[in-house]
Structure formats: C-alpha cells, structure tokens
Ligand code: SF4
C-alpha cells in the first residue's frame with residue numbers, strides 16, 4: 196500500500212471535525228503525520244477510544260489511552276452567535292473550516308447548525324465574544340455520515356479558497372502598477388492601515404455600548 200493510500204485509510208477513520216486538537220491543521224494532515232510516523236494514534240479527542248482502537252486495528256498496533264493533553268472528548272456541540280452583538284467583522288467565517296457560518300462584511304452573521312462540526316475554531320477570533328458553544332439538543336452522537344459530509348465541505352472550502360487566491364493573483368498581475376505608482380501606493384499603505392484600525396475600533400466601541408445598554 197502506498198503512503199497516500201494508507202493516509203486515505205487513516206483519514207477515513209478520523210471524525211473530520213477539523214478541530215486541530217491533534218496539533219495538526221485538520222484531519223488529513225494528522226492522517227499524513229501518522230502515516231509518516233511523526234504522530235501517535237491517540238491525539239484525537241473527538242475520536243475518543245473507539246477512534247484509537249480503529250486506528251490501532253488498521254495499523255496492527257496495540258491501542259493506547261487518549262492523550263488528554265490534546266483535549267477531552269465531550270458531547271457534540273454547535274456554535275451559536277448572539278446576533279445582537281455581532282459587528283459583522285467576518286473573522287468567524289474566515290476561521291470556520293467547513294463554511295458553516297453565513298454573513299457579509301458589516302452584516303449580522305449566523306451559524307448553519309446542520310453544518311457545524313462543533314470544532315470551536317470560530318470562538319476565539321470573535322472580538323466581541325458573541326459566539327457560544329452549546330450542546331446539541333437533543334443530544335446525539337457524531338456519525339460516520341456526519342464525518343464524510345464534513346470532509347466534503349472542508350475540501351470544497353479549500354478548493355474555493357485556492358480559486359480565490361489564484362483569481363486575486365491574476366487580478367493583481369493584470370493591474371501591476373508602474374514603479375512610480377507602486378512607490379506611491381506603498382507610501383499610502385500606513386494611512387490605509389490606520390483608517391482600517393480606526394474603523395474596527397469604532398465598531399468595537401459601538402458593540403460595547405450596545406452590550407452595556409442590553410445588560411439587565
Ligand atoms: S477531529 Fe480534530 S483532533 Fe481529530 S484528527 Fe480531526 S482535526 Fe485532529
């Protein structure tokens with residue numbers, strides 16, 4: 196079996212929440228690290244003991260306890276945005292590995308609960324702390340079908356981001372300024388950055404004010 200085939204088979208056993216608790220940039224990179232002998236099989240909290248046993252059986256190795264320094268298994272959760280406080284900064288959209296958040300710049304954002312893997316990655320970037328992880332109700336287990344769907348969405352997102360990057364590069368190449376114009380643009384960059392920072396500060400201040408007003 197080639198290394199790619201083995202990584203495919205390992206990846207097929209991983210939960211695909213793309214939560215990065217294993218210390219890798221998603222399930223596929225972890226599968227590749229196991230294949231290359233760079234990572235042990237017990238670093239995936241969402242997979243828990245059943246996942247470790249499946250990996251051990253595939254690789255013909257003894258199972259071992261979950262490395263709890265990577266995190267603890269827990270009930271399936273879903274992200275919920277308190278839309279009253281959202282300032283529409285889009286940072287959560289950029290963090291979500293499966294495109295489970297919809298919204299636009301300066302507009303309220305919301306989570307598609309059926310798409311959310313519970314990975315938690317959108318919580319930390321939110322500058323106004325308006326995203327909470329809540330247990331799925333009624334409680335249910337994360338299934339293999341959920342994992343396969345999440346893998347497809349994660350890949351579709353990666354392909355979309357790559358397309359967008361290539362289009363951006365092509366646009367920039369088409370508009371490449373003459374050297375003198377480029378020097379002007381470089382000189383203007385700090386001012387543009389300062390304006391952007393000020394806009395974010397203003398938005399945060401407005402959000403803080405709103406929060407103060409709605410507090411009982
Ligand atoms: S589910 Fe999370 S911890 Fe498990 S392999 Fe995927 S990214 Fe790593």
Ligand code: SF4
Pocket residue numbers: 273274290291292293294295296306310311312313314315316317318
């Ligand atoms: S909405 Fe948040 S918790 Fe849900 S998949 Fe996206 S980043 Fe993860």
Ligand code: SF4
Pocket residue numbers: 276280281282283284285286287288298304320321322323324325326
């Ligand atoms: S990170 Fe927070 S404030 Fe920014 S768009 Fe997402 S929910 Fe709204």
